[in-house]
Amino acid sequence: MKAKDRLIFPLDFPDLDQTLYWVERLNPFIGVFKVGLELYSKYGPRTVEDIRRISSAKIFLDLKLHDIPNTISGAVKALSNLGVDFLTIHVLSGRRALEEAVKASHGGLKILGVTILTSLDRADLLELGFNGELATQIDELAFKMALLASVTNCDGIVTSAKEVERIKGALPHLLTIVPGIRMEESPKDDQLRVATPYEAILKGADYLVVGRPIRESSQPEKICEAILNDIDRALEKRL
Ligand code: C5P
Numbered sequence: 001m002k003a004k005d006r007l008i009f010p011l012d013f014p015d016l017d018q019t020l021y022w023v024e025r026l027n028p029f030i031g032v033f034k035v036g037l038e039l040y041s042k043y044g045p046r047t048v049e050d051i052r053r054i055s056s057a058k059i060f061l062d063l064k065l066h067d068i069p070n071t072i073s074g075a076v077k078a079l080s081n082l083g084v085d086f087l088t089i090h091v092l093s094g095r096r097a098l099e100e101a102v103k104a105s106h107g108g109l110k111i112l113g114v115t116i117l118t119s120l121d122r123a124d125l126l127e128l129g130f131n132g133e134l135a136t137q138i139d140e141l142a143f144k145m146a147l148l149a150s151v152t153n154c155d156g157i158v159t160s161a162k163e164v165e166r167i168k169g170a171l172p173h174l175l176t177i178v179p180g181i182r183m184e185e186s187p188k189d190d191q192l193r194v195a196t197p198y199e200a201i202l203k204g205a206d207y208l209v210v211g212r213p214i215r216e217s218s219q220p221e222k223i224c225e226a227i228l229n230d231i232d233r234a235l236e237k238r239l
Helices: 014-026 037-043 046-054 069-080 095-106 123-125 130-137 138-153 160-171 197-202 220-238
Strands: 007-010 032-036 057-065 088-089 108-116 156-158 174-179 208-209
Touching: 007 220, 014 037, 014 046, 014 220, 032 037, 032 046, 032 069, 037 046, 069 095, 069 156, 088 095, 088 174, 088 220, 095 108, 095 138, 108 138, 108 174, 123 130, 123 138, 130 138, 130 174, 130 197, 138 156, 138 160, 197 208, 197 220
Parallel strands: 007 032, 007 208, 032 057, 057 088, 088 108, 108 156, 156 174, 174 208
Antiparallel strands: none
16 A cells, blocks of 8 residues: 555535535545545535546545444445445444444445544543443553454454554554544644654554644645655554
C-alpha cells in the first residue's frame, strides 16, 4: 500500500456540492473518502454514486450500525450492493451481530468494528451500567472489544493512536483505522488524544483519518503532502 492509500479524508460537510468540491480537490492525495451519518442521512446512496463519478478512491461508509443480528444482516447486504469498501458497526451490537455482518458482506466490503466512542468518559459508562473497574479502564474495555471484532472475523477496528500499538501487537491481521491525527502545529480541536501521522503509523496504524487539519488549512494540498511524507518516513522506519 502506498502512503496515499492509507489516508482517509472524512467528508464532514452538510451538503453534496461542497462534498464533491472537496473530493475533486483532494483526489490526488486521498486513498479513501469517508461518508458519515449526516451526509448519508441527507442524500442516501446518491452520495456514493456521485463520489464514484469523479473519483476512483475507496469509499468508507461510517454509519456505525448497531442493531439485532437479523437487521444488521439485511443492512449489510443492502450496503454491500452499493459497492463501498468499508463499513462500521458497533462492537456493542454483540458477537452474533458481528458474525452476521461479516457473513452478509460481499463484493470486497470490509467490516470495521467501533469500540467505545471516544466521546464517552468514565461517568458515561457508569451511568450506562458498566462496572466501576471496566468504566475506569476504558482502554481495557476497548481492547476486549477489539478481541471480539477479531474472533468474529471483522476486517478491522477504529481505534485511537493510544491503543493501536497494543491492538496491532496482539492482533496483527486486524486493520487499524486511527482518527485524532494532528500535525505538530495544527490545533487539537475537540480531539482529546492526538498523534501525528508519523507517530500513529510508527505505532502500527494501517489507515489515518484526517479531517480538520486538512479542511481548515489555508493550504490543504500542502498539508496533504506533508502527511503523505510523514507516512512514508514512518513506513520506512517501521520496516
Ligand atoms: O481530523 P478530524 O478530527 O476532523 O476528524 C474527525 C472525523 O473522525 C469525524 O468524521 C469523526 O467521525 C471521526 N472519528 C473521530 N473519533 C473517533 C472515530 C471517528 O473523530 N473515535
